Amino acid sequence: MNIGVCLKVVPASDTAIKVAGPDAGIDDDAVNSWVINPYDEFALEEAVQLKEANKASNVTVFTIGGKKIEKQMREALAKGADAAVRLEDSAFDGSDSLGVARILAAAAKAEGVDLLFFGKQAIDGDNAQVPAMVAELMGWPQVLVVDKLEVEGGSIKAWRDAGSGSKEVVESPVPAVISTDKGLNEPRYSNLRAIMMAKRKKIAVKGAGDLGLDAGQVGSAGAYVKLSNWGMPPARPAGRMLDGEPAQQVKELVSLLRNEAKVL
Amino acid sequence: MGNGILVICEHDGGSFKKTAFELLGKANDLASGNVSALVVGAADGASLGAHGASKVYTVAGDGFGGNDVASMVAAVQAAIAAADPAVVLASASPQAKAYLPRLAARLGLGLGAECTDLRAEGGAIVGRRPMYAGKAFADVNISSSPAIFTVRPNSFPVTAGAGGAAEVVDVAAAAPELVARIVGREDASSSVADLTEADRIVSGGRSVKSAENYDSVIRPLAASIGATPGASRAAVDAGYAPHSHQVGQTGKVVNPSLYVAMGISGAIQHLAGMRTSRVIVAVNTDAEAAIFQHATYGIVGDLFAVGPLLQQELEALD
Numbered sequence: 001m002n003i004g005v006c007l008k009v010v011p012a013s014d015t016a017i018k019v020a021g022p023d024a025g026i027d028d029d030a031v032n033s034w035v036i037n038p039y040d041e042f043a044l045e046e047a048v049q050l051k052e053a054n055k056a057s058n059v060t061v062f063t064i065g066g067k068k069i070e071k072q073m074r075e076a077l078a079k080g081a082d083a084a085v086r087l088e089d090s091a092f093d094g095s096d097s098l099g100v101a102r103i104l105a106a107a108a109k110a111e112g113v114d115l116l117f118f119g120k121q122a123i124d125g126d127n128a129q130v131p132a133m134v135a136e137l138m139g140w141p142q143v144l145v146v147d148k149l150e151v152e153g154g155s156i157k158a159w160r161d162a163g164s165g166s167k168e169v170v171e172s173p174v175p176a177v178i179s180t181d182k183g184l185n186e187p188r189y190s191n192l193r194a195i196m197m198a199k200r201k202k203i204a205v206k207g208a209g210d211l212g213l214d215a216g217q218v219g220s221a222g223a224y225v226k227l228s229n230w231g232m233p234p235a236r237p238a239g240r241m242l243d244g245e246p247a248q249q250v251k252e253l254v255s256l257l258r259n260e261a262k263v264l
Numbered sequence: 265m266g267n268g269i270l271v272i273c274e275h276d277g278g279s280f281k282k283t284a285f286e287l288l289g290k291a292n293d294l295a296s297g298n299v300s301a302l303v304v305g306a307a308d309g310a311s312l313g314a315h316g317a318s319k320v321y322t323v324a325g326d327g328f329g330g331n332d333v334a335s336m337v338a339a340v341q342a343a344i345a346a347a348d349p350a351v352v353l354a355s356a357s358p359q360a361k362a363y364l365p366r367l368a369a370r371l372g373l374g375l376g377a378e379c380t381d382l383r384a385e386g387g388a389i390v391g392r393r394p395m396y397a398g399k400a401f402a403d404v405n406i407s408s409s410p411a412i413f414t415v416r417p418n419s420f421p422v423t424a425g426a427g428g429a430a431e432v433v434d435v436a437a438a439a440p441e442l443v444a445r446i447v448g449r450e451d452a453s454s455s456v457a458d459l460t461e462a463d464r465i466v467s468g469g470r471s472v473k474s475a476e477n478y479d480s481v482i483r484p485l486a487a488s489i490g491a492t493p494g495a496s497r498a499a500v501d502a503g504y505a506p507h508s509h510q511v512g513q514t515g516k517v518v519n520p521s522l523y524v525a526m527g528i529s530g531a532i533q534h535l536a537g538m539r540t541s542r543v544i545v546a547v548n549t550d551a552e553a554a555i556f557q558h559a560t561y562g563i564v565g566d567l568f569a570v571g572p573l574l575q576q577e578l579e580a581l582d
């Protein structure tokens with residue numbers, strides 16, 4: 001079985017974000033740390049563990065982006081991925097989620113992937129769209145937000161969050177799309193030796209032409225969703241500190257919640 | 265080119281979720297009356313007239329009303345064909361996140377996720393949403409027809425309905441053969457709303473110190489106002505609460521009217537999950553804790569002293 005893992009490189013969760021201009025999105029150069037999307041780490045770890053358990057023969061990671069994301073791709077290779085495909089083309093710029101899904105689906109098809117892992121969402125946009133879109137484009141079933149997984153021969157059994165703390169158990173044949181949640185596993189750290197070894201692994205680069213993608217279906221040409229009018233979060237009114245003894249503070253708080261904020 | 269707004273109204277075994285009423289109310293403001301609803305599975309669709317739906321499309325019968333994705337895609341696809349709307353609105357619920365992207369890919373439609381506001385502009389509906397965990401905001405413009413938006417729960421007030429019973433239109437849809445099957449459900453014994461939909465949340469942090477304290481201080485405090493209990497990652501990692509309770513960047517993104525943070529420092533990854541809450545209350549022994557910069561009301565104090573007093577006071581409310 002061939003496993004694919006789609007990784008997105010995103011600003012680290014603790015980095016400051018600066019808006020570059022109303023229609024320019026964020027200032028990439030002001031982001032001090034770019035990392036593999038935290039949820040994608042669970043996807044990668046699960047894939048590598050399946051390979052280590054001899055349930056998969058090959059793990060390939062797919063990422064869309066320019067040369068500079070090869071640093072994070074090398075990290076994925078150091079953590080146990082066998083191969084990496086970087087997807088870059090000026091025609092890809094400005095893709096919406098559907099455009100991204102079209103690129104990733106074409107790339108996964110070209111590599112003959114049977115089981116395709118994603119993070120449950122990328123923490124830049126929190127869209128949670130790409131995995132299900134890819135599943136539809138491939139004509140495959142999907143199991144999303146998985147925190148426990150069993151793979152046996154040609155089928156999978158997965159536990160997923162169904163809200164309010166309850167779990168849904170889903171069975172599906174392979175090929176399939178899976179998106180991963182925290183709790184599925186403990187992602188490993190890469191060590192220096194593995195990083196050195198990973199330098200020998202090759203990162204393939206592919207564009208629209210290599211994948212047979214119509215340039216009008218991806219990038220800003222194919223995007224139905226466009227973001228504009230970027231700005232800072234709306235200012236919150238200044239807060240109020242409540243003084244006095246605990247009993248007094250609590251009385252005042254409840255009165256404010258009821259009469260001023262009107263939430264009780 | 266369609267017209268009007270179709271609102272996907274979710275329900276739990278027949279009782280409509282609050283988000284359904286929020287979205288119908290907002291849709292009415294935006295489309296001045298040209299609003300229809302979609303109900304999948306058995307529920308009293310006609311009653312949605314009181315919340316402003318003039319027509320209610322229902323897809324019911326064998327194979328519909330469960331939680332499986334392929335059936336929901338088929339149902340919404342059939343409803344779009346019947347209603348021909350310009351805009352489809354849905355709650356950014358776990359269910360919608362599973363079927364709407366599939367539908368958008370099937371029909372080649374734009375899907376704008378996680379909006380916290382919507383407005384009418386130049387004959388179109390434009391969304392506004394947090395990006396980068398609320399560190400920035402942007403407008404969401406969609407050029408397909410219909411355009412699909414998902415909206416975070418608790419983004420709009422529920423307005424008292426004035427309309428009468430809505431016209432109900434049954435839509436025929438073929439239930440697809442399922443490839444992925446739901447074979448079981450492991451239910452938690454919880455009766456409160458999921459964190460992502462909760463209108464009130466009380467969360468505890470590392471300083472709660474033990475699972476026993478979480479159960480004896482945080483849970484009862486939450487229960488006193490029908491709130492869903494939440495936790496910081498530090499509390500989850502220490503085993504005080506299960507991961508399903510985690511709020512934040514690698515937990516749940518929540519949007520309640522009231523968020524109470526008990527002994528939580530306000531790390532950026534925690535804020536990422538709750539900063540859009542309408543009212544934030546923070547209780548922390550450290551007057552310099554970052555959470556106070558985001559709090560509507562702050563109490564510098566010990567959660568073990570303030571928590572039980574607050575619970576008493578809340579239980580005494582009528």
Ligand SMILES: Cc1cc2nc3c(=O)[nH]c(=O)nc-3n(C[C@H](O)[C@H](O)[C@H](O)COP(=O)(O)OP(=O)(O)OC[C@H]3O[C@@H](n4cnc5c(N)ncnc54)[C@H](O)[C@@H]3O)c2cc1C
Binds near residue numbers: 013526533567
């Ligand atoms: C990639 C990544 C993802 C992350 N995702 C998340 C996430 O999803 N959610 C999340 O919450 N965190 C997340 N974190 C962790 C985050 O950085 C913080 O470590 C975490 O939120 C701290 O939790 P805390 O506030 O409970 O603990 P602390 O930061 O230790 O704060 C404890 C607070 O309790 C106060 N205190 C102590 N005793 C008392 C008392 N008796 N009464 C009242 N107050 C008291 C202290 O003054 C302090 O402010 C993530 C981190 C990373 C790197």
Ligand SMILES: Nc1ncnc2c1ncn2[C@@H]1O[C@H](COP(=O)(O)O)[C@@H](O)[C@H]1O
Binds near residue numbers: 040064119121127129
């Ligand atoms: N540009 C990208 N390159 C590779 N994988 C991606 C990209 N965008 C999204 N993904 C994958 O899709 C998941 C969900 O992303 P999203 O739908 O954007 O929240 C991510 O966790 C990744 O696994």
